[in-house]
Amino acid sequence: MGEMRQNRITGEWVIHAPERGKRPHQYGNGQSSASQRPQRREDCPFCPGNENLLPPILMQLPEEQKDRWQIRVVPNKFPALTPEKGPERSSAAMSIRMPGYGRQEVIIEHPRHDLDPSGMSEMEVRRLVDAYRLRYRTALEDRNINMVLIFRNHGARAGTSLRHPHSQLIASHVVPAHVRARERIAQRYYDYWGRCLLCELLARECEERRRVVMETPGFTAFVPFAAEVPFEVWIVPRSHQADFASITSEERSGLARCLKEMLRRIREKLGDPDYNYIINSSVRYKEEEPQLHWWLQIRPRLVTPAGFEIGSGMRINPTLPEENAEILRGH
Amino acid sequence: MGEMRQNRITGEWVIHAPERGKRPHQYGNGQSSASQRPQRREDCPFCPGNENLLPPILMQLPEEQKDRWQIRVVPNKFPALTPEKGPERSSAAMSIRMPGYGRQEVIIEHPRHDLDPSGMSEMEVRRLVDAYRLRYRTALEDRNINMVLIFRNHGARAGTSLRHPHSQLIASHVVPAHVRARERIAQRYYDYWGRCLLCELLARECEERRRVVMETPGFTAFVPFAAEVPFEVWIVPRSHQADFASITSEERSGLARCLKEMLRRIREKLGDPDYNYIINSSVRYKEEEPQLHWWLQIRPRLVTPAGFEIGSGMRINPTLPEENAEILRGH
Numbered sequence: 001m002g003e004m005r006q007n008r009i010t011g012e013w014v015i016h017a018p019e020r021g022k023r024p025h026q027y028g029n030g031q032s033s034a035s036q037r038p039q040r041r042e043d044c045p046f047c048p049g050n051e052n053l054l055p056p057i058l059m060q061l062p063e064e065q066k067d068r069w070q071i072r073v074v075p076n077k078f079p080a081l082t083p084e085k086g087p088e089r090s091s092a093a094m095s096i097r098m099p100g101y102g103r104q105e106v107i108i109e110h111p112r113h114d115l116d117p118s119g120m121s122e123m124e125v126r127r128l129v130d131a132y133r134l135r136y137r138t139a140l141e142d143r144n145i146n147m148v149l150i151f152r153n154h155g156a157r158a159g160t161s162l163r164h165p166h167s168q169l170i171a172s173h174v175v176p177a178h179v180r181a182r183e184r185i186a187q188r189y190y191d192y193w194g195r196c197l198l199c200e201l202l203a204r205e206c207e208e209r210r211r212v213v214m215e216t217p218g219f220t221a222f223v224p225f226a227a228e229v230p231f232e233v234w235i236v237p238r239s240h241q242a243d244f245a246s247i248t249s250e251e252r253s254g255l256a257r258c259l260k261e262m263l264r265r266i267r268e269k270l271g272d273p274d275y276n277y278i279i280n281s282s283v284r285y286k287e288e289e290p291q292l293h294w295w296l297q298i299r300p301r302l303v304t305p306a307g308f309e310i311g312s313g314m315r316i317n318p319t320l321p322e323e324n325a326e327i328l329r330g331h
Numbered sequence: 332m333g334e335m336r337q338n339r340i341t342g343e344w345v346i347h348a349p350e351r352g353k354r355p356h357q358y359g360n361g362q363s364s365a366s367q368r369p370q371r372r373e374d375c376p377f378c379p380g381n382e383n384l385l386p387p388i389l390m391q392l393p394e395e396q397k398d399r400w401q402i403r404v405v406p407n408k409f410p411a412l413t414p415e416k417g418p419e420r421s422s423a424a425m426s427i428r429m430p431g432y433g434r435q436e437v438i439i440e441h442p443r444h445d446l447d448p449s450g451m452s453e454m455e456v457r458r459l460v461d462a463y464r465l466r467y468r469t470a471l472e473d474r475n476i477n478m479v480l481i482f483r484n485h486g487a488r489a490g491t492s493l494r495h496p497h498s499q500l501i502a503s504h505v506v507p508a509h510v511r512a513r514e515r516i517a518q519r520y521y522d523y524w525g526r527c528l529l530c531e532l533l534a535r536e537c538e539e540r541r542r543v544v545m546e547t548p549g550f551t552a553f554v555p556f557a558a559e560v561p562f563e564v565w566i567v568p569r570s571h572q573a574d575f576a577s578i579t580s581e582e583r584s585g586l587a588r589c590l591k592e593m594l595r596r597i598r599e600k601l602g603d604p605d606y607n608y609i610i611n612s613s614v615r616y617k618e619e620e621p622q623l624h625w626w627l628q629i630r631p632r633l634v635t636p637a638g639f640e641i642g643s644g645m646r647i648n649p650t651l652p653e654e655n656a657e658i659l660r661g662h
Binding site: 002005006007008009010011012013014015016017018019020080093094095147149151152153156157158159160168170172174176177178179181182185186189197198200201204207208224225226227228276277278279280297299304305306307308309310311312313314315316317318319320321323 | 333336337338339340341342343344345346347348349350351411424425426478480482483484487488489490491499501503505507508509510512513516517520528529531532535538539555556557558559607608609610611628630635636637638639640641642643644645646647648649650651652654
């Protein structure tokens with residue numbers, strides 16, 4: 001199992017997971033275009049008929065039809081975090097470490113090898129959002145879990161090792177310094193102004209309109225004012241919600257429509273770039289906080305961070321968010 | 332010129348620089364191996380004889396021999412930061428912005444197109460370190476500059492756009508939230524224990540030895556206990572120094588020997604991977620602080636951060652620092 005170690009200079013934890021080196025890789029020279037993939041692959045563990053390559057299935061949707069599944073959830077075969085050992089810190093000299101406590105799941109999004117959410121039906125994406133919420137809630141049943149991160153890596157530049165369409169869930173005991181820093185900023189804003197920072201930002205974006213890309217029931221998609229990467233898109237629930245699990249049934253349909261459409265436009269207008277998306281939600285004990293607000297963040301991988309970005313933590317974005325939004329607004 | 336915008340959620344500044352999109356790119360399919368490059372290229376602006384492609388030269392080393400230069404410093408032709416407009420913030424609604432104030436320079440390391448510091452003589456690398464210090468000090472003569480970052484990008488995965496061996500300097504008015512966070516941690520440690528955090532970490536590494544790779548006069552190279560990426564190496568001055576410019580002449584030779592040797596081993600033992608290195612130094616007004624300590628950080632680009640890393644700020648390192656160090660210790 002992995003070990004977590006604290007970087008004393010930054011306060012951030014690092015997960016050391018030598019087992020991860022054994023992951024299979026289907027990517028050769030980067031091309032991830034769905035159109036060039038077969039509908040099924042003999043050696044793909046996520047394709048129907050290859051269940052012998054798959055760990056035990058944790059969940060399947062729709063639940064009622066065993067043979068006609070759309071979504072399957074399985075444990076990650078090469079986890080960096082596992083629930084084997086409790087999350088006890090130990091310290092010797094300057095070194096603070098702990099077992100890599102957590103859980104990792106793979107959410108297989110569709111039986112077809114060559115589909116991804118941008119090409120699925122709205123109902124299928126809605127089912128994916130349902131699966132996200134169900135697994136998110138299930139992960140938090142373990143009281144040692146404090147943070148659940150759901151994300152999707154699309155393409156080799158975005159860190160995917162398997163092509164079959166899938167999302168991932170990582171549930172962690174540790175709350176990273178990165179997340180705590182964001183919480184502090186939101187708390188300070190709330191204490192100054194008595195309002196949620198992201199509610200405020202969203203209200204201004206909706207007034208100004210220049211960076212708004214689209215709206216669906218309950219959700220607004222916009223390119224943030226200080227987008228760190230070209231064509232970054234935030235999909236934000238318009239009603240105040242700290243916790244992703246608070247999303248209503250109607251909102252899940254609104255999110256599905258917005259997510260599918262944004263991914264489709266990114267694929268078509270930018271030539272199917274690699275991307276990551278992440279659901280940034282509150283951590284345990286903060287689910288009801290008035291200053292925190294969850295959102296889904298899409299980050300196309302069109303630029304490469306270099307030494308400046310590593311040293312400064314700042315990003316250089318060679319584009320303007322207003323221009324990105326204008327391009328993405330076109331149908 | 333570029334514009335800086337503040338990400339209100341993280342407090343970090345983003346540099347928006349549409350001009351950067353016009354940079355030339357010599358990289359095709361990633362191969363950056365020095366052995367496959369010619370000694371000189373007709374179309375390379377950094378090669379001797381192509382001065383017509385070069386902006387005015389700011390400095391040359393050695394100074395005394397005009398025709399036998401090793402190092403040339405020129406302004407970056409596609410800067411994200413420029414000193415045209417003063418660094419005044421403006422704010423409207425929720426949007427905080429300012430002109431992208433700063434300076435960017437390219438340090439051409441050698442006339443030869445196919446060399447890099449791992450293959451240069453120790454004297455040549457020493458001259459490169461001298462150039463770093465001279466340009467670092469010169470950049471700080473502008474009182475609007477608060478932070479100077481010197482770094483090197485090696486290979487396409489590390490964000491290089493030109494192959495000819497070069498380092499870069501970015502001088503910025505803004506001090507990033509990332510740097511301030513590191514300062515706060517060092518300050519807190521000092522206030523608790525009355526000692527410099529990095530001095531302490533270094534002392535423990537030197538006692539334990541398991542992650543130490545090599546020592547030269549004045550410098551120790553080790554793989555940090557919580558290395559964020561495989562084969563990350565920190566080269567740290569053993570005497571307490573907050574500011575890179577404090578480095579003595581003898582120490583510059585010690586740093587040159589250590590840097591050259593570490594880059595050589597990384598190239599030979601890991602198959603010439605892409606990498607970045609960065610000099611992390613104190614910012615203006617902090618040059619004498621007892622709790623800050625500069626260091627040079629080498630980060631090979633062997634793994635790809637994905638959605639988990641973007642969302643959590645944590646890194647998954649599929650190797651162990653002790654094993655990295657053992658491999659790098661071999662000659």
